[in-house]
Amino acid sequence: MSLVLDGVRLRLGERQWCFDITLPGDGVHALLGRSGSGKSTLLNLVGGYLEPDVGRIEWDGHSLIDRAPAERPVTTLFQHDNLFAHLSVADNVGLGLEPSLRLSAAQRAQVSESLDEVQLGGYEQRNPASLSGGERQRVALARCLLRNRPVLLMDEPFGALDPDTRAVMISLTRRLIDRQRPCVIMVTHDEDDAHAIGARILELIDGTLRRRAPR
Amino acid sequence: MTARSRSLSSVPIACAGLLALLVCAGAFPGIASAADERTLTVYTYESFVAEWGPGPTIKAGFEQRCGDCTIDFVPLDSSAGILNRVQLEGASTRADVVLGLDTNLMAIAANTGLLAPSGVDTDALTLPIDWTSDTFVPFDFGWFAFVYDTEAIDDPPASLAELVADPTGPKIILQDPRTSTPGLGFLLWMKSVFGDEAGERWAELQPRILSTTKSWSEAYFTLFMNGEAPMVLSYSTSPAYHMAVDETDRYQAAAFEEGHYLQVEVAALLQGSDQLELGREFLTYLVSPEAQASIPLGNVMYPVAELGDELPAAFARLIEPTETLLFDPETVRDQRRAWIDEWLEASTR
């Protein structure tokens, strides 16, 4: 299983993007790069928020093009705004299981379990507005756990957190990765975070990925 | 600090506003200068001064007679509107003459204390009743009647009782007794026919009423002539206009067995006027055959002066009421409030 972007070209405004990338299906990859090098664009292409003008995007040999974000085997964790502000924590997580939020008792138990996993046991009825940034990211992570998709995209997920919270998030993310073994693509500025996650560090240059030269 | 800047930034804005105010004040020189000439300000209702009404002809005729005078007709929205405006203005009213009240409003108007004796000799006038007032000058009369569209109705009701007893019949248009003299006239008609049971009869009549308008012209022109309903409260003389001018027999009046209520329209002089002499001349002219000639087809009512052959032929084909109903003005003044309340209560049951 691998993620392939072959001959993908996209014009966005003034810029013309080209991507030619192949990633193995069970690796953790951290994308570093200068701002404007296309990291977020790549994530959006894989996630389904942008469609290429030409080219193939495939996962495990199946094309992802023209599939809505929800139909792709992808979960995305953003830097902010991963939760609905007016739904409870349990509902936010439950959406990962059942978009209609009609959960069976078993599913509700699963929600509680995943909240326990991210050390937010008992937070089911809390409101996102009453949580700190780190706690909100953990709720989002709990949902990622439940969705259990083969590809996990993370766009600077720890960027807004203070060092202590970040450490907690990193260890929780590591646990998720170890358990579910998704193909992880994490965009980040922080090389230490990348190392902590155990990611292979890659740079996006001219639309292709290069291993970062070791320092 | 910030408040100061805000408040005084308003200064240029306020100046602009003041300027605008001054501009408009300056745009009205007309009022001051008008008083210099011999201008007679007459408060009347709108249909009097309409193009087809008697107003323009009477104005032209009078102005020719007096040479240097001008009549300034001030159209108000209804007959009661005339009274109301004068009440509101009080002694400082601009009006010299009020034209278009009727017998039902006479006592109320007299009560304001704002009217002056007319000085006009009313003995020679022809009316179905004896005229005794020396303040009010009658200038036309007519009987109220329901006018109907013969193309929509084959057999109109023959009596008020019949009209009231048929709630599913064709819709009728009435006027509001608080603003319109026909409206008040109909209220009094119902009262004089049904007496104490008038309230009940009003309640029975409700389903047939399409609308109760503010004035006669709204009822007749805006609603009836546009086909909104096939019957309207108007005058027995209304069909004459259609027969004589439009040359159609389509609209006719329904004769009621119980008799019809009379309306006599009146004019009066205002005490505070600075043109009393001119006003008297005008009132005298108003009842002269020359002015009265424009009444039949202008105001579509019977003239108070004998016109003889000048009365249009169509008038001979109008219905003749078997009985004339009329309350005296003092009774109306005393009972009006209570009877209107009765009507209000019955209308909204």
Add this chain to the structure above:
Amino acid sequence: MAGGLDPLSVRLLDRSPWWLGASGAALVVLTLVGMPLLVLLGQAGELPFARIVQDAWLRRVIGFSLTQAALSTALALALALPVALALHHERRFPGRRWLTALFGLSLVLPAIAAVFGIVTVWGGSGWINAILDTATAPFRGTAEPPGLPVLYGLTGILLAHVFFNAPLAARVLLQSLDDIPVHEWRLAAQLGLSPAARFRHLQWPVMARRLPGLATLIFTLCFTSFAVVLALGGGPRATTVEVAIYQALRFDFDLPLAVALAVVQLTICALLTGLGSVFGRGDDGSLGLAERTADDAPWPRWHPHAHRGALQRGLDRTAIAAATLLVLPPFAALLLAGFNRRTVAVLTDPVTLDALFNTVIAGLAAATLSIALALGLLSGVRRLHLRAGQRHRTHGGEALQALGNAILVIPPIVLGTGLFLALRAWADVFSLALLLVILINALMGLPFALRILAGPVLDGASARDRLARSLGMARSSRWRRVDAPLLRGPIALAAAVSATLAAGDLGAIALFGSDQVRTLPLLLQTRLGSHRLDEAAVTATLLVLTCIVLFAAIRRGIGGAKESRS
């Protein structure tokens, strides 16, 4: 100098006491409102409250006022919700911009003109009935043609109220929907939420937040609606308190009853205003009238709205069609009916031109005064807030704003009559007619101006104030460089709304107008009443065009080019 302020003004600006503007404005409002009320109370003697309670008809009037307002509100919102959703979903169809612009106009359209348009379309001998008549003629033989229910009475009142308020509500709701942040849609796309779930979790919450404030506003507007009820009420069965006051004054000259009813009206309106301020927090105050750019860009492909099913699209299109059918024909009637055989004659008639001149002057002057008063009051509020330390509400601030909203609580008819009685001893009131009309209309526009300007003036005031002081800016340059550019747009909108409301008003001019001093609305009413229907149609069209031009010109003129789209 760029701001147009000469050195003297600058010196004054920088030196006068802070309370001058606020207290000046407050004093003007208090006088204009208080003096007539005092006069009326003085002349009215003992007020017959007992009679109001006992008299069946008066009780019914109060009941009817509340009922028709409640029904109107419910109907308007019931129509506005699906239309707002439909417009939110369907971003690209020909004429969308025109339709939303049209929706924005219904608030500032003069009531009497709108009634004319409505009667032309929906009346007994109107377009719809004519169409029904001809369309069914081959099928029905000699039977009666099917007709619409009678317009006069509750039906007509509800129709007119929905016509005025549903478009406004739809615009406000649409803006709240467009304000849903894109990250929520991304989440919805990622999680694969169904249309029902999207409605429940994304769309309904933002609309529900606006509904209480919107409902209160519409209820108040319908409760105090005058021209509509007067024209379409059709009799005593459909009378509201405001119309009853008018009738007590105009028909019976019954001052005590009028004042007593006014007190009842006042109490109910005060309650409504209180509710409105509770619910209205978080409302941006622009009444949905501020146009935003790019609100009609098509949905990106990943967006759930780009993949709606045929049934949903059908429902949306039906809603839009229904709204168009409701709103467009009367407007069309107003614009088209004016072109008839009397058009040229009426337009060149000096009476018409004089009325036009008066209308425009009244509109501009009233708007100027409204803005001046609103800014004056708000400057005081702002200062009081700053003193209290943050953007916390203060009692003084609340009082000043409540003062500005006074007219919402006091019927203009009552105010007008009080002013009339107060002034008639001193002057020929009718020669002051236009001035009085301007004063009353300025008061009537004041609540709207306050509503539109409060947000921009008060928000961020403390931050801007701190910054300006830290930089040592003088007050005059502060006004020129910081405040004025920020307020330009809102002032333009507030001025445009005030001017148009004043230009189209019938209440005040009906009291003071005469054949000497007429505005277009009064002229329209006169011509309608004396059945010069062709001339009335031309007048109505002229009035509507004047209002539209006035609105657009003021917005563009003060606000600048980017504000020019209505």
